[in-house]
Amino acid sequence: MDLAEAFLKRICRDVLERCAEDVQFFQERIDPTVKTTLEGIVTNEFVRLTYTEAVDVLSKSGEKFEFPTTWGADLQAEHERYLTEKHFQKPVILYDYPRGIKAFYMRLNDDDKTVRAMDVLVPRVGEIIGGSQREERLDVLERRMREQGLDPESYWWYLDLRRYGTVPHAGFGLGLERTVQFVTGMANIRDVIPFPRTPGSAEF
Numbered sequence: 001m002d003l004a005e006a007f008l009k010r011i012c013r014d015v016l017e018r019c020a021e022d023v024q025f026f027q028e029r030i031d032p033t034v035k036t037t038l039e040g041i042v043t044n045e046f047v048r049l050t051y052t053e054a055v056d057v058l059s060k061s062g063e064k065f066e067f068p069t070t071w072g073a074d075l076q077a078e079h080e081r082y083l084t085e086k087h088f089q090k091p092v093i094l095y096d097y098p099r100g101i102k103a104f105y106m107r108l109n110d111d112d113k114t115v116r117a118m119d120v121l122v123p124r125v126g127e128i129i130g131g132s133q134r135e136e137r138l139d140v141l142e143r144r145m146r147e148q149g150l151d152p153e154s155y156w157w158y159l160d161l162r163r164y165g166t167v168p169h170a171g172f173g174l175g176l177e178r179t180v181q182f183v184t185g186m187a188n189i190r191d192v193i194p195f196p197r198t199p200g201s202a203e204f
Helices: 002-018 020-029 034-043 051-059 077-087 138-147 152-163 176-184
Strands: 047-050 092-098 114-122 126-133 170-174
Touching: 002 020, 002 034, 002 114, 002 126, 002 170, 002 176, 020 034, 034 176, 047 051, 051 077, 051 092, 077 092, 077 114, 077 126, 126 176, 138 152, 170 176
Parallel strands: 047 092
Antiparallel strands: 092 114, 114 126, 126 170
16 A cells, blocks of 8 residues: 555656646646646545445445445445545545455455455546455465355466465556546546547447
């Protein structure tokens, strides 16, 4: 989580320092809050709370969401935007998600209910980084596969990575287009993707 926060801060800092003219362009023509938003990312600490705490905040918010907030259900865009734009008004890192809504390879916590997964949420965009610690225990990994209806035999190559030597490890991925959308202030992600992918629009 520390690395993910530092990574996003570094990106925003570099954009402010190296792309000042571009930031000015987007501020004048697209979103007048672009510069202050980026500066806020760089200077403020991100809020960190568990998925369980987030569900509690959402349940007590008084907001009428299209999708109800119940423990065990995946959070929707409206929930992520409420947390980052209204309640905390800054980026939020959520962690310790229910095991049932995450992949089998995410490490099971000691409570046997949650996994060591995290998402970095930012205003206007929602999830911009997703990551987790991977399950390095072979027996737990095989059990999680069976729980999710997966055949361990089909994943023999993956299991061998654990069977013949492994260490605790983790990683995360950043959504490139979402990051470009965030730093430019564009309202629609379709306007920032390098190769448009619009279903039904191709004539062949």
